[in-house]
Amino acid sequence: MSDGKIVESVVTYITKQIVDDAETVEVEVASDGPDAVVAEVRTAKSDMGRVIGRRGRVARAIRSVARAAGDEEGLSVQVEFLD
Amino acid sequence: MEWIEIEATTVDEAVAVALKELGLSSRTEATVEVIREGKSGFIGLGRQMAVVKVSKAPSQRSRRRRRGRGKGGSDGDSQSNGGRGGQSRSEKTSGDSSGSSGGGNRNKGGSRSRSENGNRRSEGGRTSEKRQRSSTQSDARTDDEGGERSSNKAVLAEQTEVAADFLRGLLEAFGLEGTVETRNEKDALYIDIEGDQTEALVGPKGTVLQAVHELTRTVVQRKTFGAPRIRLDIAGYAARRRKALQIYSSQLATKVIEDKEETMLEPMNAADRKVVHDAVGEIDGVRSFSEGQEPHRSVVIAPAE
Numbered sequence: 331m332s333d334g335k336i337v338e339s340v341v342t343y344i345t346k347q348i349v350d351d352a353e354t355v356e357v358e359v360a361s362d363g364p365d366a367v368v369a370e371v372r373t374a375k376s377d378m379g380r381v382i383g384r385r386g387r388v389a390r391a392i393r394s395v396a397r398a399a400g401d402e403e404g405l406s407v408q409v410e411f412l413d
Numbered sequence: 414m415e416w417i418e419i420e421a422t423t424v425d426e427a428v429a430v431a432l433k434e435l436g437l438s439s440r441t442e443a444t445v446e447v448i449r450e451g452k453s454g455f456i457g458l459g460r461q462m463a464v465v466k467v468s469k470a471p472s473q474r475s476r477r478r479r480r481g482r483g484k485g486g487s488d489g490d491s492q493s494n495g496g497r498g499g500q501s502r503s504e505k506t507s508g509d510s511s512g513s514s515g516g517g518n519r520n521k522g523g524s525r526s527r528s529e530n531g532n533r534r535s536e537g538g539r540t541s542e543k544r545q546r547s548s549t550q551s552d553a554r555t556d557d558e559g560g561e562r563s564s565n566k567a568v569l570a571e572q573t574e575v576a577a578d579f580l581r582g583l584l585e586a587f588g589l590e591g592t593v594e595t596r597n598e599k600d601a602l603y604i605d606i607e608g609d610q611t612e613a614l615v616g617p618k619g620t621v622l623q624a625v626h627e628l629t630r631t632v633v634q635r636k637t638f639g640a641p642r643i644r645l646d647i648a649g650y651a652a653r654r655r656k657a658l659q660i661y662s663s664q665l666a667t668k669v670i671e672d673k674e675e676t677m678l679e680p681m682n683a684a685d686r687k688v689v690h691d692a693v694g695e696i697d698g699v700r701s702f703s704e705g706q707e708p709h710r711s712v713v714i715a716p717a718e
Contacts, residue, residue: 339587
């Protein structure tokens with residue numbers, strides 16, 4: 331299975347745990363070539379700072395865990411944060 | 414350590430607000446860590462708030478160096494206000510908080526303090542002041558000089574639950590089988606994730622483990638407005654690594670004694686530094702201390718004086 335389902339569930343889960351407004355969180359995982367996906371994370375504007383964190387630490391951590399999720403599916407993962 | 418993190422348009426403003434919150438009258442009484450310098454941007458575009466982390470300075474131990482002050486602050490101005498706020502120690506009174514938000518608004522385009530009982534974010538959500546403390550007891554923060562704070566069991570229990578829930582959910586999201594076990598020792602929260610499949614959450618050189626750690630702390634902080642010291646281990650990785658670091662430190666210490674020359678290790682996080690300090694402490698004839706600023710703080714092993 332390599333359709334990014336694990337990436338999607340992991341990134342969605344983490345993001346919703348971190349934001350204030352979990353309802354607004356949307357994660358879209360799209361193919362980005364063979365064995366590669368891009369996860370687009372959308373949150374409320376006001377939650378952007380939370381998802382990114384000071385010095386981008388939270389964003390970096392999410393990316394790292396997302397890559398681990400991708401490894402489970404044999405996918406390389408890129409995560410983009412949008413509001 | 415009791416600390417608060419404040420976001421404002423400039424570093425100086427953030428510091429001023431923080432001092433007021435902590436009831437300190439001057440910056441010299443505080444340990445200030447600049448997390449991020451602010452950027453003014455262009456009509457709000459690309460603007461970045463300055464973020465500082467401030468705690469009451471230990472009265473005896475050496476104060477940490479402060480670096481990177483923002484320009485154009487209104488330090489003195491807010492400081493007089495800080496002195497006033499400092500008198501009312503019990504920060505829960507609404508009178509005090511309205512006073513502090515008035516103080517914030519005086520600064521042109523400055524930080525707006527949120528009132529204690531009000532919304533967590535001020536309008537627009539661009540200016541916010543976060544209060545993050547490991548304990549809600551106000552008396553716990555008045556006597557944190559000896560290092561050991563009186564712990565708040567209820568808060569720690571809640572934080573423990575939040576952390577464990579988050580991690581169980583994470584395993585589920587990954588579709589991994591594993592167990593999450595927690596225990597509290599003193600003020601710290603120890604978490605062990607075990608199970609063969611959980612190796613996936615360690616990652617190369619423990620990078621994923623570190624990320625999971627960071628996220629756990631973030632979630633706990635978001636949900637309980639404070640975070641204890643968290644020690645996270647996954648699939649026994651941290652324990653193995655700690656063992657290796659202990660052995661390495663002991664070997665280095667022996668070499669320092671032989672060569673009579675101090676050695677600086679590569680930069681490490683606080684938890685790893687403690688492992689080194691503890692290992693060196695076991696050996697006579699050497700001492701260790703840390704030097705430099707996070708995240709490049711390093712342990713130095715030196716011959717005993």
